[in-house]
Amino acid sequence: MDFGFSEQQRDVQNLARQILSENVSAEKLSQYDDYKAERFDRELWQKLAEAGLLGVAVSEEYGGMGFGFFELGLLVEEAGRTIAPLPLVSHLISAALPIQQFGSTAQKQQWLPGVASGELMLTAALCEAHNDDPAQPYLTTASADGDGLLLNGEKTNVPFAHIANRILLAARTNDGIAVVLLDPKAAGVSLTAQQVTSYEPQYVLHLDNVRIGAGDILAAGSDGSAAMQWIAERSTVALCAHQLGASDKAMRMSASYTAERKQFGVLISTFQAVGHRAANCFIDVECLRLNTYQAISRLDGGLDATNEVQIAKIWAGDVGHRVSYAAQHLHGGTGIDRDYPLWRYCTWLRHNEMALGSSAKTLAKLGKRIAAGEAFCS
Incomplete structure (x- = not known):
């Protein structure tokens, strides 16, 4: 059995990575610091729309690509890798996706074409x-x-x-x-x-x-309760995907820095303590990747994923916390220098850690489900 990405998923991932990496830089992000300008790159937003990525999970009849939630998750992960100044989670996942899933034909026709073209903005x-x-x-x-x-x-x-x-x-x-x-x-x-x-x-x-x-x-009514559970799980996993991209980037920035920084005349990457700290970051990020992809995959397949979503959110909070601290320590004073880009990743890692429930709160929810026989029980 092939557990790798499909060709279309690779295409979406590569296209998103190319556009975002070419159009997001530390210099561009600095213009939004301290609210000097609104943190929204409209030009980049339109480029994503022209490439079809804003409609990646919108049905073809409404002008989208017609792909699924997994492809959308890969797009959000790449946005996290660049911490792009774009409202992808709130616009595409927390608002547009529910309209496609639960909306009437009139609601879909009213909103989804504008979502795919980038002409309309939705949020949640x-x-x-x-x-x-x-x-x-x-x-x-x-x-x-x-x-x-x-x-x-x-x-x-x-x-x-x-x-x-x-x-x-x-x-x-x-x-x-x-x-x-x-x-x-x-x-x-x-x-x-x-x-x-x-x-x-x-x-x-x-x-x-x-x-x-x-x-x-x-x-509305019981349908509304089910719809909000559906929305909450996908929005939570989207945060995990964003956290994955940001954590992976912070880890790789730290690896590059330690491979160039010398202390006592030798590269600090050769120090055993530095190597162990970096290796722990790599393990953490890969565990977050596996848990996030597992939750996304089950949601994409229409399967129950409450346990997997909660586990992914716990990992997202803990990994973001640990990677942020380790990256700061491995960079030394450079890590908190606002002329160096790492600090922006650390603020986003903290933001995603706390959004929609911290690891402690989510762990308590999972514990209650296990105690009630609702999780991991046949």
């Missing part, structure tokens, strides 16, 4: 204050209003909300969860800018009796 509001479980909203509620809904509450850390055409979010109702596509310009919606260590533009989303028409309801 997955977090609330003190609640990083997208599938269980507590602070955002929805009540019936004719054939639509009235939304109240607040979401935090919403990427690119200020330029989004629609924001996917979940709200608690009397009979389950409603998943809706919110117009950020609707009456009762207000945005407050947040500052985060990655410099990605994020916002607090305030909702005050915001009306959602029937055409913008993606799922």
Whole structure:
């Protein structure tokens, strides 16, 4: 049995790596530091659209390539490798993919062609204050209003909300969860800018009796709960893929540095302690790779992957933490020099570690599933 990538997966990976590596550099990324400019490369966004990569998992009938979640995961991994200033996870995975999976024909026709062409921007509001479980909203509620809904509450850390055409979010109702596509310009919606260590533009989303028409309801009731679990798992694994790319790059930067840096007249890569530390990073990154690909593969095949998603997220948090620390130590003072690019990777590794649940929180969830006989039991 061949466990390698298919030809189409290799093509997507190589194309994404070529475009991103050629168009993202430390010099370009520096212009976004300290919010000097909005962290969004519109020119690169359009290049990805022209190459078809924004539509890699969009059905061909809506202008996409028609590939699956695995190919999309490979694209996100390459974005992590360059920490590209692009909202790929929030736009393609947390918002566009659910529209393709759960949307009506009218909703798909309205949004998916613009997603593939790069003309429209979607995002998702997955977090609330003190609640990083997208599938269980507590602070955002929805009540019936004719054939639509009235939304109240607040979401935090919403990427690119200020330029989004629609924001996917979940709200608690009397009979389950409603998943809706919110117009950020609707009456009762207000945005407050947040500052985060990655410099990605994020916002607090305030909702005050915001009306959602029937055409913008993606799922509701028990269907809404299932949809949000579906969205949460794919968004979580996408973070793992981004973490994989960033961790792999930080490890390779450290290997290159230690192969050139001399101490006492010899290369520090020849020091046993340095070699052991670098080898541990390599093992960590490969373990993250295997667990991430396992989760992506099962989700791509439509299989239950709750255990695999949680395991991958635990590894993503722990590996990002350990690789970040090791890379800093192996670089010495250079690692924290803001004229050297490593520090940006470290901030993203920390961001991905904590987003949608830390390793400790995710490990506790997995432990509860095991104790309840819901994991690893026949």
